[in-house]
Amino acid sequence: MFKRILVAVDGSVTALDALDKAIELQQLTRKQDGEAEIYLLCVYKHHSLFEASLSMVRPDEMQIPDQALTEYARDVVDQAKKHALKQGVTCRGFVKGGRPSKKIVSFAQTKEIDLIVMGSKGTHTDVDGMFLGSVSQRVAAHAKCPVMIV
Template sequence: MYDDILIPTDGSETIAETLAHGLPIAESNDATVHSLYVVDSRMTAAATGETSTDLEHSLEAEGDDAVAAVEDAAEQRGLDTVSDVQKGTPAKTILEYADDHDIDLIVIGTRGKSPREKVTSLGSVSERVVDNASIPVFVVRDAGADA
């Protein structure tokens, strides 16, 4: 049913809970796990000069570590993996990656923001992915998030 599963990561602690749900699905379908980290171009655009370059390099290194963690967890279960670090707007880049790589399922974590937090941050990446995806999206709420 699912040949390719995308597990986007932002490098936060929520990935552990996301992997706890996403990897068994991949395992039971013998699916390839795609790991994606998006360097938010809005953050790097806001910085200037050398600060911009330093920030971009720092975020890329963080991304490399984040996708490596997903890759390691998937490979421990004997799953094939594909990892990528891209620049862009997170939700849009996740959706474009899914389209470009014929992804069958997106498994994405969320921190369970309050309505007030959602308003001030203009919504979450996971919400935007769910609202705009043409494929199934499995949203994993961080078990440690406040209700």
């Protein structure tokens, strides 16, 4: 049925709920078609150097926002991998920068994903937010494969 399942993660509770559903689905279909691969993707919003220069806070060591966001996104993926591993499932993790809905859809096409699973709402603060607004709706509208919104 499904050979490749993409789970969009952003550190939110709903993203972990989506991962749980993907794992459950993987285990249900395992008997029929073999085990589906689960891909984890965390997308951070890209910031330009100009945006970084507008910050009122000047740390001793200047860190470009994309570097900090990449590190945060890697942590989110690592936490999701640990969550899956507790259930006996290994996943492949990826981090991308850009507009979340576009990156999720293009990643799914590139990796020939059979199903995208994602939470209905992500985190909403500017510091922690990976998905802003109605990302799940945009992904569902533009994806070439089925989308399960948890």
